[in-house]
Amino acid sequence: MIGFFNPFARLRREAEQARAEKRVARDQYLSLMQDCLTNRHYEDPPLKTFGDRPYDEMVRERGMDWPSTAHTMIGTARMANLRGLVETVIEERIPGDLLEAGVWRGGACIFMRSILKAYEESGRRVWVADSFEGLPPPDTARYPADAGQTFHEYAELAVPLEEVQRNFSRYGLLDDQVAFLKGWFKDTLPDAPIEKLAILRVDGDLYESTSDTLSNLYGKLSIGGFVIIDDYGVVDACRKATDDFRAANGIVDPLQAIDGVGVYWRKSGGIDYPAATPDHENRPAVIERPASLWGGFYWENDERLLIRDVAFLVTCDMDKLMGTSSTEDHFVLGKARSMVEDxxxxxxxxxxxxxxxxxxxxxxxxxxxxxxxxxxxxxxxxxxxxxxxxxxxxxxxxxxxxxxxxxxxxxxxxxxxxxxxxxxxxxxxxxxxxxxxxxxxxxxxxxxxxxxxxxxxxxxxxxxxxxxxxxxxxxxxxxxxxxxxxxxxxxxxxxxxxxxxxxxxxxxxxxxxxxxxxxxxxxxxxxxxxxxxxxxxxxxxxxxxxxxx
Incomplete structure (x- = not known):
């Protein structure tokens, strides 16, 4: 009877229910995509390059192994971070395409394309940039920070273009919203036909590769867009290239840790930073402690949260709330952990x-x-x-x-x-x-x-x-x-x-x-x-x- 006398209310309820069902379906699809790309369902062991070890859930979460069959090696924490950042640029209408430089089997790029599909974003492209032949030998004359790097010796890192394209096809995601840039970054990125980027994901490991990517593409990143550096916490050359580029270009946007390995920052202000020639001075690493799934926020336990240099006592215990005083670097917070995580x-x-x-x-x-x-x-x-x-x-x-x-x-x-x-x-x-x-x-x-x-x-x-x-x-x-x-x-x-x-x-x-x-x-x-x-x-x-x- 209510629907008869108030058809607009009924239509509104039906529309709201449809939107809610769509959100649920989208989340289920993207969660399934993440689990498939990291192969959490079938728990493939690491490549035998690193010994005969079994699958380890915690190692896979942090992306600290090279999977034998999974389509990405960045782990579930960095995949979740990638999803969150892509969803942010979609919801906030930050203009630009999505690009990863250094894609291995293509898993992160496939995930980005799936997010665009889930949100019915037809106006953006995913750029897949890689040599598809592995990493180049270190050019120590120009980039002394790469001395001693042996990534070029691992045949497992050389995944042909055709294999990456097949991986896209397996998920039904190889279409005209995916573009491939084949070759060394120094050759392909300067003239790449990219107008604007909203996401720039850098996974080149070497100082040279990281520097080439940032120098050629950061100027195309929209204000409000995100830069993700995959190996900042574990590869010294990658970290140094990132620090040098940020210093040379006056970038002060804070680095946010993801999982102790990757970091990201959000481009702010109204300036598109020009390409620069990085110097080679050593600078200290930003990461001083491991980070949880939510980059930069580390829970020591259910009641102690660290954010940068500030600690929080997170509790609903009245005795602790009333009996503890805040200090300038340790604050009392009367909330449950779940509320903070929300x-x-x-x-x-x-x-x-x-x-x-x-x-x-x-x-x-x-x-x-x-x-x-x-x-x-x-x-x-x-x-x-x-x-x-x-x-x-x-x-x-x-x-x-x-x-x-x-x-x-x-x-x-x-x-x-x-x-x-x-x-x-x-x-x-x-x-x-x-x-x-x-x-x-x-x-x-x-x-x-x-x-x-x-x-x-x-x-x-x-x-x-x-x-x-x-x-x-x-x-x-x-x-x-x-x-x-x-x-x-x-x-x-x-x-x-x-x-x-x-x-x-x-x-x-x-x-x-x-x-x-x-x-x-x-x-x-x-x-x-x-x-x-x-x-x-x-x-x-x-x-x-x-x-x-």
Whole structure:
């Protein structure tokens, strides 16, 4: 009956269901492609060049063996990183093709082509650049850093062009969106008919090969595009060529570790760096510790996260949260590990440039978001009037006083005080993400939503943490809690958000609930005039809403 009287709602539900099913199918396809290309299903052993060893899951994950039959040797961690970066340039519409220089059996290029297919991207090409004859002998006269390298002696690295093309065909991916550049990089790359690149993946091992690739192609990489250096952490010549090129061209975009072997960086600013003649001075390696799947973020254990030179205590244990102080290089973060990993995953999918946080506590969330998202502005408010000294020192140390903007002594339900901060920090009402991790009380959180939501850009995310406390098990939550007492549950707000999404999809495109986190995605519609109150915009057949929980 609902579908009869409201056919548009039915069509909208059907369209949303179709989109959801498409996302699931796409993820299943790409996950299967990754497992097939790394041969995790059949667990082929390494080539006998390195002895008679069995398949090792952990070694394969980090790409530390040369598989006997798999179509890539870069491992599952670097494959996952590649997928994330390609998906980022697609979702953010970074212009340009995708190129790998040094392809072996073609697995990484095949994976990139499969991602384009999954996202129905017909306007980009995958460039497959290789000699298809192995690596050249070191030219030590011109590139002394390559002295002693013996990659050219391994026949296993010489995979003919025809074999790579057959590998593409096996997956049904050899078409006109794949282009091959056969020859030494110094001969093929200078005049390659490539206009723009969004992904530049360098896997040439040698100083010469790495330098030739960067010198000839970096200028064609779009702003916002990614450079991936495959063997930076394990081949000194490759690392040196990368460091020399970055230094010679004034590139300061931070290197992000992937798995202890590969690294990547994102090209920023408005300058296309010209080709340069690298020098041969030694420079220290950037990688000082192994990294997890999410490049640059290393978990020592479930409660200790390292990001560059900053450590985080990640815990929901109240005794640890209240009994531990933050310092300028060690911050207390009241979250579960899964919540942090969700943030890291989000940073791979979306560009989050402006952030507003409600609740500062001991500063951990602001500093985490600064390191994860690298925003141009992150402002936050907290009820406590006392500044977090550790965060003050961090801001001074990093020189980020124009980026990280904490405000203290502000009640999240105080419209006048909140509006003053929001209008001052975000006058264009273009916040990408708002995170409420403050009082966790229904009335105050609802008031903060009414005040802050209009400052979120269309498509932006409004995240409310720990909404489910009234439904958690244990005497602390279900009996006489000293803080929450008999206050209305936060789930009342969740009900209202669902009703607003149903009534006004132009205001709320979606509401997602994952455990104790609500994520609201703002719709594309125009905000109502005047002070916003969500209760004035959802429909209940004329009945009033009173918080029932």
């Amino acid at each position: 943030s890291i995953a989000l940073s791979r999918r979306r560009k989050i440039g402006k952030i507003f946080e409600i609740g500062i506590f001991k500063g951990g969330s602001m500093i985490l978001n600064d390191l994860v998202f690298a925003p141009s502005r992150i402002a936050a408010v907290d009820f406590n009037p006392a500044p977090v000294e550790a965060m003050t020192r961090y801001i001074e140390k990093t020189g980020k006083s124009d980026v990280i903007r904490p405000y203290y002594g502000i009640d999240q339900s105080d419209r006048q005080a909140m509006e003053k901060v929001l209008s001052g920090e975000f006058p264009d009402r273009d916040i990408d993400m708002i995170v409420d991790d403050a009082s966790h009380l229904y009335e105050q959180t609802r008031a903060a939503f009414n005040i802050s939501f209009p400052y979120l850009r269309p498509g932006g995310l409004y995240i409310i943490e720990d909404w489910g406390w009234a439904h958690w098990s244990g005497d602390f939550w279900q009996k006489d809690n000293p803080y929450f007492g008999a206050r209305p549950a936060m789930s009342n707000l969740l009900i209202e958000l669902f009703m607003l999404a149903a009534s006004r999809p132009d205001l709320i495109e979606s509401v997602e609930v994952v455990c104790s986190v609500i994520t609201v995605k703002k719709g594309q519609g125009k905000m109502p005039e005047g002070d916003f109150d969500l209760g004035e915009h959802y429909l209940m057949r004329g009945k009033p809403f009173t918080a029932p929980l």
